[in-house]
Amino acid sequence: MAARRLIWAAVLSVGWCWAATAAGPSKPTRVPLVRTTDMDVGQTCEVELCDGSRATVKLLDLKETRDAVRGAVRRAVVTVEVNGQRTELVAATYHLPKTIAGVRIDCAVTRGYIEDSRTGNTWGLLKDARLRLWPAGSPLVAPDxxxxxxxxxxxxxxxxxxxxxxxxxxxxxxxxxxxxxxxxxxxxxxxxxxxxxxxxxxxxxxxxxxxxxxxxxxxxxxxxxxxxxxxxxxxxxxxxxxxxxxxxxxxxxxxxxxxxxxxxxxxxxxxxxxxxxxxxxxxxxxxxxxxxxxxxxxxxxxxxxxxxxxxAVARPHCLLWTGQTAVLDGRKSWSATPGRL
Missing domain, CATH: 2.70.70.10 (Glucose Permease (Domain IIA))
Structure with a gap:
């Protein structure tokens, strides 16, 4: 009798586990530190950051540079205004977020990377650019x-x-x-x-x-x-x-x-x-x-x-025809001792 109870308990346990997973993903229980906004040029939005503070962001301009060999986007630069201060952000390509006006901000992707992408719209971007924001001094993701x-x-x-x-x-x-x-x-x-x-x-x-x-x-x-x-x-x-x-x-x-x-x-x-x-x-x-x-x-x-x-970061690579000039930029490299790179 005890053995039967044990077997029945095991069956119930397995059945419960299956039911819990068969329903698919559960609702998230942790809020990320990052705040994301997709914007078109000329658009302004107010973003509430993870510490409760607010930032006003305007996307002023987008410039995408393509190479002459393939026509691929090699550099995308957005001009933004953050809490009244203007700055430029290079989209992705090994660039880390910049701190301005009490905010850490980066540009993850722009529309050109979607338009001729072999992998389709893997970013889920339907506007000109994606900006991500954190409070100044915040880690990008909780370290623990x-x-x-x-x-x-x-x-x-x-x-x-x-x-x-x-x-x-x-x-x-x-x-x-x-x-x-x-x-x-x-x-x-x-x-x-x-x-x-x-x-x-x-x-x-x-x-x-x-x-x-x-x-x-x-x-x-x-x-x-x-x-x-x-x-x-x-x-x-x-x-x-x-x-x-x-x-x-x-x-x-x-x-x-x-x-x-x-x-x-x-x-x-x-x-x-x-x-x-x-x-x-x-x-x-x-x-x-x-x-x-x-x-x-x-x-x-x-x-x-x-x-x-x-x-040491010697990227992104360059693609050019003979006779063209390339700029090799190592400024995305990093040293534990400031000023020693």
């Missing part, structure tokens, strides 16, 4: 909720991050056509030797091609080398090209920040080189799912955890 996604002391990439046009797989062959702007982050490393870590506490929604029921209207696209985690902000984290996914990482399991979920590899559409593709998707002001630009999040986590003396 986000970590560097690799057990590796190098912050490195052999291809692209942060909306830079991809040059692998013939991506820079001359001629105007759709461009693969790399909306995610690629971290290069030794194949089979680098642990991939959960950047946040979260629920395993999909792993090795299997997905929880009820997650159809989400950014999840199952594949044998991919894991998707869902955190308490309602953000979806994608980890791709893994050589091996740990056997305990299965749909329905909860993981802790810093927990190993697999090993870096070159599976799937990796272009043949070993790396981790990492990106975040969240609901955007348009109501669509879209990329949550993560370069600054990862940068802060890396500096906090590994305390590097220098981070």
């Amino acid at each position: 909720t986000f970590g560097f996604p690799l057990r590796m002391q190098l912050f490195s990439s052999d291809t692209q991050m942060a909306n830079e046009p991809v040059f692998v797989d013939g991506g820079e062959v001359p001629g105007r056509r759709e461009t693969y702007y790399h909306y995610g982050l690629d971290f290069g490393g030794a194949e089979g030797l680098i642990d991939v870590l959960a950047a946040t506490h979260g629920l395993v929604v999909s792993a090795a091609g299997k997905t929880l029921p009820g997650f159809e209207d989400t950014p999840v696209a199952p594949r044998y080398d991919v894991v998707y985690l869902l955190d308490d902000r309602g953000w979806y984290y994608r980890y791709s090209h893994m050589q091996r996914i740990d056997e305990h990482i299965v749909p329905g399991v909860r993981v802790q920040r810093g927990q190993k979920i697999g090993v870096l590899g070159k599976e799937g559409g990796s272009g043949g080189w070993a790396h981790l593709h990492f990106d975040i998707k969240s609901r955007q002001p348009s109501g669509m799912w879209g990329t949550q630009a993560a370069y600054g999040f990862v940068w802060e986590a890396y500096v906090r955890e590994y305390r590097p003396r220098v981070i």
Whole structure:
């Protein structure tokens, strides 16, 4: 009789777990520090920041520069007015937020990166530009909720991050056509030797091609080398090209920040080189799912955890015809000792 009760309890337990996950994602329980607004040129909006303060932002101008070889966007600059003070922001391409008038602000993407993108509107942007704001001095994401996604002391990439046009797989062959702007982050490393870590506490929604029921209207696209985690902000984290996914990482399991979920590899559409593709998707002001630009999040986590003396950034790359002139800009690099770079 006791054995029957035990079996029945186990059946009830399994049934309850299935019912809880079959309903799909639960409502977010944590509010992100970032505030996002999509704007057209000439538009003004008031944004309430995470500390309750308010910022008035106006998008004054947008200038996008394309190369003469491919016609791809190489630089996008927005002019904005923040609480009455004017500044320029370069969209993505390894730029960190700027502080002005009591606000940290960046431009994650502009319309040109959407118009001829090979991957479609992965940003969920329907206006001219996306601005993101934090109070001055605020971290970009709460430090106890986000970590560097690799057990590796190098912050490195052999291809692209942060909306830079991809040059692998013939991506820079001359001629105007759709461009693969790399909306995610690629971290290069030794194949089979680098642990991939959960950047946040979260629920395993999909792993090795299997997905929880009820997650159809989400950014999840199952594949044998991919894991998707869902955190308490309602953000979806994608980890791709893994050589091996740990056997305990299965749909329905909860993981802790810093927990190993697999090993870096070159599976799937990796272009043949070993790396981790990492990106975040969240609901955007348009109501669509879209990329949550993560370069600054990862940068802060890396500096906090590994305390590097220098981070050298020699990106984005240039594409030009013979006889043209390129400007190579290393000012996005960083030193722990101010003024020593």
